[in-house]
Amino acid sequence: MSLGNGKRTANTERWRELREQLTPDKAVLKDKKLIREEVNHRLVSGLQTANIEYDSIYNEEKASSIKDSDLLSMLFHRMFFYRLNEKLSAFECDHTFHLSDQILTQMQFGRGKMNEILEVFKRHGGDCDCEIIFKVESQLIGK
Numbered sequence: 001m002s003l004g005n006g007k008r009t010a011n012t013e014r015w016r017e018l019r020e021q022l023t024p025d026k027a028v029l030k031d032k033k034l035i036r037e038e039v040n041h042r043l044v045s046g047l048q049t050a051n052i053e054y055d056s057i058y059n060e061e062k063a064s065s066i067k068d069s070d071l072l073s074m075l076f077h078r079m080f081f082y083r084l085n086e087k088l089s090a091f092e093c094d095h096t097f098h099l100s101d102q103i104l105t106q107m108q109f110g111r112g113k114m115n116e117i118l119e120v121f122k123r124h125g126g127d128c129d130c131e132i133i134f135k136v137e138s139q140l141i142g143k
């Protein structure tokens with residue numbers, strides 16, 4: 001006995017739904033409030049619970065070939081650059097690390113780790129908040 005076409009389609013649909021429930025990381029959040037929650041969650045706890053569109057601009061091949069790749073990729077996935085972009089669209093860069101300091105504090109890094117991160121930014125030409133976006137984030141994203 002074989003299943004009719006209609007039934008097979010229904011089963012396929014159901015299987016797809018189940019699969020999406022089991023692998024929610026495949027879904028990309030669209031809702032602004034949910035995106036904001038996910039960003040805060042990643043900043044503070046470092047845990048990713050869903051995908052957002054920003055994740056897709058990460059270029060693994062590019063990012064893995066640069067110096068300090070692990071640290072910079074961790075900062076990308078924990079939304080450091082995303083939040084810095086947000087802050088820079090609201091406040092002008094005053095050519096210090098003022099905004100980066102705020103974000104790294106929110107991420108609960110100690111002073112020692114923060115200094116290490118700022119040294120890495122400087123090594124890559126990121127000598128202030130806006131330069132971090134132009135010279136450091138740009139090495140991790142895009143083509």
Ligand SMILES: [Zn+2]
Binds near residue numbers: 093095129130
């Ligand atoms: Zn600047």
